Amino acid sequence: MVGIALALRREGMWGLSAYGVLPGLQGSGIGKALLEAAIGYGTGCLRGMICSSHDPRAARRYRAAGFTLHPAMELSGLVDRSVLPLVDGVREGSSADLDLCDSVDRQVRGAGHTPDHEFLMEFSELLVCDQLTGSGYCHVVDGSPALLSATSRRVASRLLWEALARSAPAASVSFGDVTAEQEWAVDVALAAGLSVYNEGYLCLRHMRPPTPYLPSAHFM
Numbered sequence: 001m002v003g004i005a006l007a008l009r010r011e012g013m014w015g016l017s018a019y020g021v022l023p024g025l026q027g028s029g030i031g032k033a034l035l036e037a038a039i040g041y042g043t044g045c046l047r048g049m050i051c052s053s054h055d056p057r058a059a060r061r062y063r064a065a066g067f068t069l070h071p072a073m074e075l076s077g078l079v080d081r082s083v084l085p086l087v088d089g090v091r092e093g094s095s096a097d098l099d100l101c102d103s104v105d106r107q108v109r110g111a112g113h114t115p116d117h118e119f120l121m122e123f124s125e126l127l128v129c130d131q132l133t134g135s136g137y138c139h140v141v142d143g144s145p146a147l148l149s150a151t152s153r154r155v156a157s158r159l160l161w162e163a164l165a166r167s168a169p170a171a172s173v174s175f176g177d178v179t180a181e182q183e184w185a186v187d188v189a190l191a192a193g194l195s196v197y198n199e200g201y202l203c204l205r206h207m208r209p210p211t212p213y214l215p216s217a218h219f220m
């Protein structure tokens, strides 16, 4: 094996979950052949999403495949416990909330994540907010949001604060693939004491960046 590409299809959306070629063989055309095959798996899917690394070879391949490259930020660091707000309306979720999660995703990004939630729940905590004014959910791994989707920025911010509050006091948190459209998330992260860095691109085809939304690197 010299390389891999792993693609997902979810309700008319195609996503690239993993993509890599052995270091000594990069730049010789293997990635092009792999990506063509992975894109072929998405025949019939109009929209597409990839959370790209900063590798210029990857960016070149994705743009050549018709994706728009949205520069992304990574937010990381220790959460300043002294500024954590009291968050109300957020509770722990369970598999009984998965229809709600899919319905939020269909509104926010045009496609549910159905099988991904069960998988993510094996190693993440699910937080849910479901109120008259808006709904949303967040999968949290060690205080970092692994996937967040909400119908309003207010709900999204509450979920993000609650996720950050669940980090261990001396443990660094980190999340990426944050485009300029997610300023609500940048503002929460900066208020919580995290640092902002440039890192990679959110690559999209036939869609604008969904918002408020923090994608999962592997489940988009």
Ligand SMILES: CC(C)(COP(=O)(O)OP(=O)(O)OC[C@H]1O[C@@H](n2cnc3c(N)ncnc32)[C@H](O)[C@@H]1OP(=O)(O)O)[C@@H](O)C(=O)NCCC(=O)NCCS
Pocket: 018, 019, 020, 021, 022, 025, 026, 027, 028, 029, 030, 031, 032, 033, 051, 052, 053, 054, 055, 056, 057, 058, 060, 061
């Ligand atoms: C991204 C990756 C999978 C692409 O596979 P690959 O086999 O290197 O890709 P290809 O050789 O088919 O295409 C690379 C393109 O970048 C160009 N390129 C090669 N080296 C480059 C460099 N140092 N800087 C910029 N472009 C470069 C090649 O000319 C080619 O473009 P072209 O087809 O228009 O001539 C591979 O480089 C990789 O594993 N990178 C590290 C892991 C990674 O970042 N994966 C992406 C996760 S989102």
